[in-house]
Amino acid sequence: MEPTEDQVYVIIFATIFLGGIMSTFVISMVFIHRQRQAQNRQKVDQIKSEHEMTLLNIENEIQQETLTHIGRELHDNIGQLLSLAKLNFGSIKPEKHAEGREILAQAIREVRGLSKQLNLDWVESxxxxxxxxxxxxxxxxxxxxxxxxxxxxxxxxxxxxxxxxxxxxxxxxxxxxxxxxxxxxxxxxxxxxxxxxxxxxxxxxxxxxxxxxxxxxxxxxxxxxxxxxxxxxxxxxxxxxxxxxxxxxxx
Structure with missing residues (x-):
């Protein structure tokens, strides 16, 4: 038995309707997938930015800690060495002059050691x-x-x-x-x-x-x-x- 003309129209309409639904579904899924991809990229970029900011903050904190340490060393250690060297050089005794030169050499070594800490190259070494x-x-x-x-x-x-x-x-x-x-x-x-x-x-x-x-x-x-x-x-x-x-x- 052949389908009637009305049945043919119903079949065609149902096919078009189902095709439209499927197309809409596929387009929606593609749109949602792209949205999620964009959101994931944003999250990755945000995590990367936060990671870089964390490392930058840590570098700044370490540099500040280093500068504080250097300030203490200059005041408490090297300052005392230079004062002691000055006292020895002010003496009329030759042996005190020799001692003063050794103290001054020690102060120079301390300053050179501190200068290496002014950047973060020491971290890698x-x-x-x-x-x-x-x-x-x-x-x-x-x-x-x-x-x-x-x-x-x-x-x-x-x-x-x-x-x-x-x-x-x-x-x-x-x-x-x-x-x-x-x-x-x-x-x-x-x-x-x-x-x-x-x-x-x-x-x-x-x-x-x-x-x-x-x-x-x-x-x-x-x-x-x-x-x-x-x-x-x-x-x-x-x-x-x-x-x-x-x-x-x-x-």
Whole structure:
């Protein structure tokens, strides 16, 4: 039985209608896909911009920390060396002049060492173990507390951006221990946990209840900074026992 003329029209209309729906659906899906692509590009650009801004802030902070250190060294160390050299040169005894020349030579060596710190080239030339050792030596030199560094290996192949973040996070963690924990000892250990490399910073200071929400943004900032390089920041602390910070590096 052949379809009637009305049935033919219905079939044609239904075909056109379904074709229109399918076309609209396909166009809508393409439009949504392009919208999502644009949103993803915006998110990637935003993340990239935030990452670059974080690194820039860290560079500025490290430079400021370096300038502060250089200012202290010029005043407390080199200034005293020059004053001592002046006193020796003012003496009529020849042996004092020789001593003055040696002190002056030492001051010159100190100035040359400080000049190398005025830019961030030293970041690429120093390993994390060497940097930590320098920081701990400074703390011990003040007589504040005892320090220990235990390294199963050295972190020598880190990209500059990862090293910058680690340096600043380690600095801030040590500064927090000095300001708030008042420990007798600080221990830093570089080790491997499974296939992840970690830096553990532990003190035996006052500690605090780490289960309570933090009142400041310091720990949150350190956590975010580690995340910018694909790492992790974890803190545990107990009142009267001390604090341990674990920095897990990206694979």
């Amino acid at each position: 120093i390993s994390i173990s060497e940097f930590i050792g320098q920081q701990l030596d400074r703390i011990e030199a003040t007589g504040f507390c005892a320090t220990t560094l235990q390294a199963d290996f050295d972190l020598v192949d880190l990209p500059k951006e990862s090293k910058l973040v680690l340096i600043r996070v380690i600095q801030e963690s040590l500064n927090n221990a000095i300001k708030h924990a008042l420990p007798d000892k600080i221990l830093i250990r570089i080790e491997e946990n499974g296939n992840r490399k970690q830096i553990r910073i532990k003190d035996d200071g006052k500690g605090f209840d780490s289960s309570q929400p933090s009142k400041g943004s310091g720990m949150t900032n350190l956590k975010m900074r580690m995340e910018t390089i694909g790492g992790e920041f974890h803190l545990t602390s107990s009142v009267g026992i001390g604090t341990e910070i674990t920095l897990t590096l990206p694979n």
